Amino acid sequence: MxxxxxxxxxxxxxxxxxxxxxVGVLQLAAIRQQRPSRVYAFLRLAPYxxxxxxxxALLTLVFGIALAHHEELGFSQPWIQAALGLWVAAMVxxxxxxxxxxxxxxxxxxxxxxxxxxSDELRALVSARGPLWASYASFGLLLVIVVLMVWKPGGTxxxxxxxxxxxIAATGAPAYVPTRLPDSYAFSQYTAAPIGGHYRxxxxxxxxxxxxxxxxxxxxxxVLPMYHGHPVYDTFIRVGxxxxxxxxxxxAQTAWTxxxxxxxxxxxxxxxxxxxxxxxxxxxxxxxxxxRLG
Numbered sequence: 256m257x258x259x260x261x262x263x264x265x266x267x268x269x270x271x272x273x274x275x276x277x278v279g280v281l282q283l284a285a286i287r288q289q290r291p292s293r294v295y296a297f298l299r300l301a302p303y304x305x306x307x308x309x310x311x312a313l314l315t316l317v318f319g320i321a322l323a324h325h326e327e328l329g330f331s332q333p334w335i336q337a338a339l340g341l342w343v344a345a346m347v348x349x350x351x352x353x354x355x356x357x358x359x360x361x362x363x364x365x366x367x368x369x370x371x372x373x374s375d376e377l378r379a380l381v382s383a384r385g386p387l388w389a390s391y392a393s394f395g396l397l398l399v400i401v402v403l404m405v406w407k408p409g410g411t412x413x414x415x416x417x418x419x420x421x422x423i424a425a426t427g428a429p430a431y432v433p434t435r436l437p438d439s440y441a442f443s444q445y446t447a448a449p450i451g452g453h454y455r456x457x458x459x460x461x462x463x464x465x466x467x468x469x470x471x472x473x474x475x476x477x478v479l480p481m482y483h484g485h486p487v488y489d490t491f492i493r494v495g496x497x498x499x500x501x502x503x504x505x506x507a508q509t510a511w512t513x514x515x516x517x518x519x520x521x522x523x524x525x526x527x528x529x530x531x532x533x534x535x536x537x538x539x540x541x542x543x544x545x546x547r548l549g
Contacts, residue, residue, distance in 0.1 A: 260322040267314025268401065274307030275349075275394045282356060282390065286382050289373045291366035294381060298360035305353055312346060334407045338400045345396040352390030355383055415456060419445045420548055428453050429472045429517040430548035437537035443467060458541070466523075470541050473518040499539045510538035512545075519545045 278301050285297040323335055330336060359380035366374050413420075415432040422445065423430050436442075436458060443459035456470040499512045509522040521541040 260318050263314055264318040264322055267311045267316075267318060268397075269311070270307050271311030271315060271397055272394075274304045274309075274311055275390075275397065277301075277304030277307065278353070278356070279390060279394065282381075282387065285359070285363075290371050291363040291374060291377055292371045294377060295360065295363035295367050298356060298363060298381075301353075301356055301360065308349065312342075316342060332407070334403045338403045341396045341400050341403075345393045345400070348389040348396070349393035352386040352388075352393065355380060355386035356390075415442055419456070422447070423454055424548040426454065429474060429515070431472050431514070431517070431519050431545040432456065432548060433458075433470060433521075433541045433544060434546050435540055435544040437468070437540050440468065440537070468521060468523045468538060468541060470519075470521045470545075473520055475516070475518070499543045501539060508538060510542050512542045514545075515547070 281297045281301050281304065285294045288294045288297065319338075323330065323332075330339070359377060362374070362377050362380060366372065366377060414434055414436045419442070420430075420432055423432065426447070433456070439460050440458045441461060442456070444457040446455040446457070453471050453473065458468045458470070460466045499510055501510045502508070507522050507524050509520065511518050511520045513519075519542045521538040523538065
């Protein structure tokens, strides 16, 4: 779904830019005309560009939000908040500029039928600087939004590096990775060696180099929560809208959840003085906010 949402989001951006370019060129061409019939010949095509702008605006907004939701970014990222604010500003400025162009089109059509003589009123509408600059500013804000999408200033680095996600997706195994990490943890290691037929990710606290959390995915979701092949009747809690199980034994603490018929699993060994303060919340964060790749 990520690729589909991203494609439709980019398609919307392309439509937005294409429509804005069409409207801008037609307005510039209309400014240079004297007779209303010639002004109308250009401005009557502007609604098609405006329709393309509207379709692009809708696609970028809907699938941009869908992509952020699918990636579990929400609206907490500063660059997403800035992009949404600029999108609203671009719509307002574009609507202001388009309203004057629409009035000019109607007047040009009327004057063309009544003798097609040059009109100071029409020229004033077509060349009005305020609406014209508003349209250009709207187009410029779209460029800024694209820069934000690419650069993502203030954005949080991914919990799992992109190259690791690509390797996991290429294995063909059920591919999930965490999107959120417990406080002070960072990605440490990717192991491709089979672990029940799957990969393993490790996350470590840099300030305490021996403390690690592990993450993997298993193929079959059991009817009952399992630990090393034995049913476990432990507590469960809803995290991030998903039911997440947790278990604490003498040798390990685990957390898991079932999605799409697979088990998303996180664990940490229990070692005195090293892992005693690892909580189930940390492990549940890994599994509850895991996303499917592809």
